[in-house]
Amino acid sequence: MKFAVVVFPGSNCDIDMYHAIKDELGEEVEYVWHDDKELKQFDGILIPGGFSYGDYLRSGSIARFSNVMESIYEANQADKPILGVCNGFQILLEAGLLPGAMQRNEKLKFICKQVELEVANNETMFTSLYEKGEKITIPVAHGEGNYYCDEATYAKLAENNQIAFTYTTNINGSRHGIAGITNERGNVLGMMPHPERAVDELLGSADGLKLFQSIVKSWREAHVVSS
Amino acid sequence: MYNVKVFITLKESVLDPQGAAVKDSLHRLTYNTVEDVRVGKYIELTLKKEDGDIDQQVREMCEKLLANTVIEDYTYEIEEVIPQ
Numbered sequence: 001m002k003f004a005v006v007v008f009p010g011s012n013c014d015i016d017m018y019h020a021i022k023d024e025l026g027e028e029v030e031y032v033w034h035d036d037k038e039l040k041q042f043d044g045i046l047i048p049g050g051f052s053y054g055d056y057l058r059s060g061s062i063a064r065f066s067n068v069m070e071s072i073y074e075a076n077q078a079d080k081p082i083l084g085v086c087n088g089f090q091i092l093l094e095a096g097l098l099p100g101a102m103q104r105n106e107k108l109k110f111i112c113k114q115v116e117l118e119v120a121n122n123e124t125m126f127t128s129l130y131e132k133g134e135k136i137t138i139p140v141a142h143g144e145g146n147y148y149c150d151e152a153t154y155a156k157l158a159e160n161n162q163i164a165f166t167y168t169t170n171i172n173g174s175r176h177g178i179a180g181i182t183n184e185r186g187n188v189l190g191m192m193p194h195p196e197r198a199v200d201e202l203l204g205s206a207d208g209l210k211l212f213q214s215i216v217k218s219w220r221e222a223h224v225v226s227s
Numbered sequence: 228m229y230n231v232k233v234f235i236t237l238k239e240s241v242l243d244p245q246g247a248a249v250k251d252s253l254h255r256l257t258y259n260t261v262e263d264v265r266v267g268k269y270i271e272l273t274l275k276k277e278d279g280d281i282d283q284q285v286r287e288m289c290e291k292l293l294a295n296t297v298i299e300d301y302t303y304e305i306e307e308v309i310p311q
Contacts, residue, residue, distance in 0.1 A: 058295055065292070094295065101297035106244050148241060148298055173244070 004042040013049035020196040039071035049086030060090035089190035100149035106173025125218035136207035138193035145192040147174035236267035
């Protein structure tokens with residue numbers, strides 16, 4: 001499986017993402033600069049964390065107008081897996097690929113630590129290798145991770161099983177402790193915690209690796225004919 | 228030329244942690260008459276005069292980029308300026 005790591009001016013988790021895919025997951029991966037349009041040759045799209053365009057105006061608001069976004073919309077149409085982590089999640093929200101918006105953390109502090117998440121839905125292409133309700137440890141590093149949506153949107157998210165991860169302790173004031181959501185069709189996941197920084201015990205946790213392995217498993221099941 | 232002032236505020240229904248922190252701070256300075264604080268953004272645009280509906284253009288800019296209408300409201304004032 002071949003992954004693209006989309007790099008914006010200001011991305012700073014792109015190398016972690018690349019390392020996670022190449023060295024820990026053992027799949028193909030390439031960086032794609034935000035001005036490049038073409039993503040057709042990739043099977044999965046990864047939008048890493050950082051501060052795209054310096055987070056000017058609002059996190060992710062300027063990145064959504066990059067050239068590469070057109071190809072990301074196309075990849076979405078083609079049902080390819082698209083994962084946005086941290087600033088990547090914020091970009092997906094601003095781009096309208098996921099519902100809701102991001103606000104400053106409730107206590108206005110930048111939070112950088114390992115947190116415990118609960119796998120709220122293990123029936124997505126990103127979470128199938130986890131148990132439902134499994135508690136996993138993944139680090140966060142964000143100042144604007146307070147997920148907001150109105151009650152109607154929340155009801156829809158819950159009804160469609162789009163809530164993938166919740167915080168076991170609501171660290172940032174997110175609506176109902178939401179840490180990660182998928183789109184309705186389930187091919188787009190946005191999450192504030194960084195699974196790419198939890199792919200080896202040396203990093204304090206390897207719980208994020210299963211997320212990437214789940215993507216590969218689902219892709220193989222759909223694209224590789226077993227002999 | 229036009230001088231456009233855009234004011235962006237969080238919707239009434241959205242909690243404003245920045246506003247709450249500023250309010251607490253004002254209270255600590257004993258300004259106890261302050262009942263509520265909302266923090267927003269102020270953006271100034273200078274626009275060349277062209278044919279077309281300026282009002283609609285500014286609204287589009289607000290909807291597409293300047294405000295995130297999921298959580299924010301916006302208002303604006305348009306003033307025509309004659310360059311000296």
